[in-house]
Amino acid sequence: MTTTATRPGPRGSATPQAVLEEVFGYPSFRGDQQAIIDHVVAGGDALVLMPTGGGKSLCYQIPALVRGGVGVVISPLIALMKDQVDALEAVGVRAAFLNSTQGPDERREVERALAAGEVDLLYMAPERVTVPSTGELLDRLRVSLFAIDEAHCVSQWGHDFRPDYLALSMLHERWPSVPRIALTATATAATAAEITQRLQLEQARTFVSSFDRPNIQYRIEPKNQPVQQLLQLIRTEHPGDAGIVYCLSRASVEKTAAALVEHGIPALPYHAGLHARTRADHQSRFLREEGVVMVATIAFGMGIDKPDVRFVAHLDLPKSVEGYYQETGRAGRDGLPSTAWLAYGLQDVVQQRQMIDRSEGNAAYKRRMGQLLDAMLALCETVECRRVQLLAYFGQQSQPCGNCDTCLAPPESFDGTVPAQKLLSTIVRLERERRQRYGAGQLIDILLGKRTPRVEQLGHADLATFGIGTELSEQEWRGVVRQLLAQGLLAVHGDGYGTLVITAGSAEVLSGRREVRLRREVARPTRASKRSAPSDLPATASPLFERLRSWRAATARELGAPAYIVFGDATLRGIALTEPRTLDELGQISGVGAKKLDQFGEAVLAIVRGEEAPTGAGSAPARAAVSAAPTFHESPAAGFPVDDIPVDDVPPDDEYFPPPPDDRY
Numbered sequence: 001m002t003t004t005a006t007r008p009g010p011r012g013s014a015t016p017q018a019v020l021e022e023v024f025g026y027p028s029f030r031g032d033q034q035a036i037i038d039h040v041v042a043g044g045d046a047l048v049l050m051p052t053g054g055g056k057s058l059c060y061q062i063p064a065l066v067r068g069g070v071g072v073v074i075s076p077l078i079a080l081m082k083d084q085v086d087a088l089e090a091v092g093v094r095a096a097f098l099n100s101t102q103g104p105d106e107r108r109e110v111e112r113a114l115a116a117g118e119v120d121l122l123y124m125a126p127e128r129v130t131v132p133s134t135g136e137l138l139d140r141l142r143v144s145l146f147a148i149d150e151a152h153c154v155s156q157w158g159h160d161f162r163p164d165y166l167a168l169s170m171l172h173e174r175w176p177s178v179p180r181i182a183l184t185a186t187a188t189a190a191t192a193a194e195i196t197q198r199l200q201l202e203q204a205r206t207f208v209s210s211f212d213r214p215n216i217q218y219r220i221e222p223k224n225q226p227v228q229q230l231l232q233l234i235r236t237e238h239p240g241d242a243g244i245v246y247c248l249s250r251a252s253v254e255k256t257a258a259a260l261v262e263h264g265i266p267a268l269p270y271h272a273g274l275h276a277r278t279r280a281d282h283q284s285r286f287l288r289e290e291g292v293v294m295v296a297t298i299a300f301g302m303g304i305d306k307p308d309v310r311f312v313a314h315l316d317l318p319k320s321v322e323g324y325y326q327e328t329g330r331a332g333r334d335g336l337p338s339t340a341w342l343a344y345g346l347q348d349v350v351q352q353r354q355m356i357d358r359s360e361g362n363a364a365y366k367r368r369m370g371q372l373l374d375a376m377l378a379l380c381e382t383v384e385c386r387r388v389q390l391l392a393y394f395g396q397q398s399q400p401c402g403n404c405d406t407c408l409a410p411p412e413s414f415d416g417t418v419p420a421q422k423l424l425s426t427i428v429r430l431e432r433e434r435r436q437r438y439g440a441g442q443l444i445d446i447l448l449g450k451r452t453p454r455v456e457q458l459g460h461a462d463l464a465t466f467g468i469g470t471e472l473s474e475q476e477w478r479g480v481v482r483q484l485l486a487q488g489l490l491a492v493h494g495d496g497y498g499t500l501v502i503t504a505g506s507a508e509v510l511s512g513r514r515e516v517r518l519r520r521e522v523a524r525p526t527r528a529s530k531r532s533a534p535s536d537l538p539a540t541a542s543p544l545f546e547r548l549r550s551w552r553a554a555t556a557r558e559l560g561a562p563a564y565i566v567f568g569d570a571t572l573r574g575i576a577l578t579e580p581r582t583l584d585e586l587g588q589i590s591g592v593g594a595k596k597l598d599q600f601g602e603a604v605l606a607i608v609r610g611e612e613a614p615t616g617a618g619s620a621p622a623r624a625a626v627s628a629a630p631t632f633h634e635s636p637a638a639g640f641p642v643d644d645i646p647v648d649d650v651p652p653d654d655e656y657f658p659p660p661p662d663d664r665y
Contacts, residue, residue, distance in 0.1 A: 016041065019062050023091050025571075025593030030055050032207045036181075037062050040145060045180045045204035047151070047196060051211045052185040052329030053307075060147035060181050064121055065093065069142035070114060073123045076150045076162060079280060081123045083287055083562065084305065088121060090565045092595035097123040098134075114141055126153075126164040135174065143178050146171050148199065151182035152322070155194040165198075172200045180204070185211075186326040189395055211325070211394050212401075215332045216340050218386045219405040220379075222479065223345030226315045227259045233313060233341055234265060234293070241310035242286070245295040246327055248316035248351070256315060257295040270296035287562045290553060301327060307334035307568045313341045317348035319355075320372035321379060321393045334570040344380050346440055346482045353485075353492035377486035382406065383413050383519050416518030417509065419472060419480050420489065422447060424506050426465040427490075433463075437499035444469075444477045483518050537573060545576040547607050555600070566600065567591060579608050 016037045020026050029037070032048075033055055040046055040063040050056045064071025075081060081097035088095035096110045096119045113119050114137070128134055148154075148171075153162035171180055182199055184191075196202060221229070230245065245260075247253045250271040260267035266289075268282040286294045287306055294300060312331040318324040324342075332338030356369045375393060382389050385400040385407050392398075400407050426443055430436045436458075445452055446460050449467025460466060469477060481500070484490035489506050493499045508514035537545060549572060556563040567575075571591030580586040583601045587594075592601075606612070 014066060016062050016066055019065050020058070022594045023065070023093060024058065024062075025091070025587075025589075025591050025596065027588070027590060029058075031209050033058055036207050037066075039205055040179050040181050041066050043177075043179050045201055046182070047192065047201050047204050047206045048181060048183040048209075049187050049192060049207065049211075050183065050185060050209040051213055052326070053213060053333035053335065054185070054209055056149075056183045056185065057305075059183065060145060060149075061088070061093070061121060063179075063181075064144045064147075067144035069144035070119050071121045071144045071147060072129075072138065073121055073147045073149060074126050074129055074168065075123050076125065076153055076165075078125050079283060080304065081125075083565075084123055086561055087305065087565050090561070090596070091593045093121060094119050095121045095123070098128060099123075099125055100128075111137060117142075126162065126168060130164070130167045130170065138175070143175060146175070146178055146180045148180065148182040150184060151195050151199070152184040152187050152191055154198045155187070155191045169198060169200045185329055186322045188322065188393070191322070211391055211396055212387065212398060213329060213332065214401065214403065215335050216328060216338050217403050217405075218328070218340045218390070220342045220344055220386065221405070222475070223315075223343040223348070224475070226343045227256060229343050230256070230313055230315065231260070231263055231265075233311065233339070234260075237339060238311045240291045242291055242306065242308055243293045243311040243313065244301060244309060244327075244330055245293060245313045245315060246301075246318075247295060247297060250297060252315065253295050253297055260293060260295065265293055266291060267293040267295055270294055270300040272297070272299045288556065288560075290549075290563055298323065298327070301330055304330055305333070306330075306562065307564050307570070308336075309333070309338070310336075311339040311341060313339075313343075315343055317342075317344050317352055317380070318376060319352065319369070321375050321390065322372075324376060324379070325390065325394075334564075334568050336569055336573070342380070346478045346485075349377065349482055349485045350439070350492055350498045354498060357492070357494040374486070374488070381483055381486045381519065383411050412520040413517050414520055415515060416480060416483070417512070417514075417516045419469065419477075419518070420484060420509050420516040421512075422465060422469050423477075423480060423484065424490070424502055424510055426463065427500060427502055428510070429463055429465060430460075431501070434458075437493055437495070437501060439498045440478065440481045440500060443481075443500065444474055447472075447477060448474060480518060484516070487516070489516065537576065541573075541576040544579070544608065545572055548572045548575060548604070551603065551607055555603075567596070575604060575608065580605065581608070 014022075016034065017029075020029065031054065032050070036046055036048055036059045040060070046059075048056060048059055050059070060071060060073065073084075075084065078097075078099040078101060081099055082101075085095040085097055094113075096113060098107060098110055102110070110119070110122075114122065124134070148165075148168060151165075154165035154168070155161065171178070180199070180201065182195060182201060182204075184195070187195065192206070192208075196204065196206075223229070234241075234243070245256060245267075247256055250273045253269045253271050257267045257269040268285060270279055270282050270286075272279075274282075282294070283300070286292045287304075290308075309331045312328045314324070314327070318327065328340035331340055352373050353370075356366050356373065359366060359369070361369070379386065379389055379393070383406060385398075386404040387401040387407075388398050402408070423443060426446055427437075430438060442454065442460070445455055446463060446466055447469030449461075449470060451461060455461055472480065481490065485492070487505075488503055489509055491501050491503050493501045505514070509516055548567075552563050552566045552572065555566050559566070568591055571589060574589040574591070575586070578585070578589060580589065583597060583605070586592055586601055586604060587597045
């Protein structure tokens with residue numbers, strides 16, 4: 001926590017607009033921001049549903065500064081609190097955190113600063129808020145508000161459920177006069193209702209922003225050779241860009257990261273099986289270095305505030321639309337063009353069905369998980385605009401976007417009734433005549449008339465359906481199986497081996513009473529790459545943009561901070577386009593607040609003039625800020641257990657079930 005190098009915050013003496021301009025450097029509010037902030041400043045409770053990158057943080061940061069006292073922010077991952085605090089200190093806000101990465105002396109220093117009124121925003125994990133000593137500390141302070149970030153964690157039907165969030169209803173009971181603001185980027189109507197009930201926000205005003213992220217291009221394609229497909233994406237569209245790659249299992253994370261490194265792409269693995277120090281180091285490198293690709297399980301990402309992630313790729317099928325939206329939303333937080341890419345195959349569907357069947361949940365839980373998966377499959381298999389279907393899942397209407405794969409290259413729909421009948425008939429004959437069940441690989445071999453050793457051994461060449469499916473290729477048959485599973489006309493048996501069985505709806509297809517529409521895959525267009533510069537930046541401005549990026553990288557290294565804390569890409573873009581010549585002109589650019597203007601203004605103007613700018617921080621005020629920062633804040637300790645609060649709060653990976661050895665998918 002820095003208290004000597006930053007100017008005091010407004011502490012109740014400024015308007016929200018003044019704080020927005022002077023502290024954060026933005027000229028105007030976006031969407032519902034002003035209405036939310038005014039409501040909370042006036043003392044009202046709020047539930048805010050706003051997409052990632054929509055500016056949720058300002059909705060509690062500005063009210064905390066305007067109301068005075070200390071705003072308490074409840075954040076789910078302690079590993080990110082340092083970066084959140086660093087970002088606030090960079091614009092002159094007095095911020096601190098209390099968590100188990102700190103030693104006793106560090107915690108006492110934070111508590112002293114709190115008592116002296118030297119902290120505007122305090123970050124804590126939900127586990128710490130409910131500790132008795134924390135309550136006693138807060139009782140002695142003037143608390144301006146409670147902000148509950150990632151509020152969907154309170155919902156047992158949502159994703160990223162955190163049991164400790166359930167105890168946060170005590171905030172209203174113990175401090176009834178302190179306004180609360182709960183925020184999430186991902187919530188259906190049911191999840192929002194559960195948040196309201198569990199956090200006792202029945203009297204709160206609900207603000208629902210559009211979940212649309214028009215700068216993100218959504219693309220889903222059949223999985224063939226996923227690592228090669230990923231390499232193609234990175235090389236052709238995102239060379240040198242920061243990105244996140246999500247995999248289902250730890251083994252897949254390690255394998256994929258190694259493959260990327262082997263092909264010259266700086267990639268790091270991240271999963272709950274790694275040592276805590278290794279995870280922290282990899283997360284720090286991803287945030288601070290440019291162009292790093294993080295390959296991770298879903299244990300990574302919640303709360304990540306890196307605005308220049310240019311792509312998020314999934315090599316395995318997400319469990320739900322909520323999870324998919326949350327994860328893809330980590331791309332393009334700065335509003336610049338970004339890609340959400342998913343490779344999806346038949347094996348993914350079988351694995352997810354197996355995971356549900358093998359889970360320890362009751363029938364209601366398994367039914368709910370099945371519904372979530374069905375919605376995700378519907379998104380993958382749609383022939384309509386993906387954005388329209390994605391937003392409809394969250395109860396919002398929209399028009400075709402023109403920026404997803406199904407809009408850019410509409411898939412062809414065809415009558416797939418006959419292929420469906422052939423496949424379903426093969427399953428029925430095997431079960432009724434042989435009392436046998438098989439996975440997709442064996443069924444497709446039968447339909448294609450392949451006399452494999454296994455087909456010969458089992459006598460499957462004698463079946464009436466042997467060789468009747470040669471009009472489709474093996475890959476096309478896999479698409480048929482995948483789509484029938486998505487439509488509920490085929491199911492994975494609960495025997496744990498990935499075998500396929502018919503459903504109640506299959507009879508209508510076999511009798512000809514129901515038509516089956518299937519999609520035929522087409523070649524997907526790729527967006528032309530322009531490395532890290534925004535795609536709409538004029539060629540004349542690109543050289544200045546690159547010089548600014550080089551200076552920013554050197555400055556960030558000297559400060560020991562992520563590059564985006566100096567300036568984001570969007571701000572550098574604004575500088576490159578307008579070429580400001582004075583500090584006043586530079587101060588008009590979005591993202592240049594008073595403190596950053598003071599720290600970096602002269603160095604930036606020198607670069608614009610084409611002069612040799614000072615290396616690193618480039619100004620006496622910036623260097624002074626670095627030297628004044630307490631050394632303990634630069635490198636969190638490995639972990640000191642405090643009040644029995646777990647040091648490692650990274651959620652565990654989902655259990656992974658490999659495919660059975662005796663069949664192919």
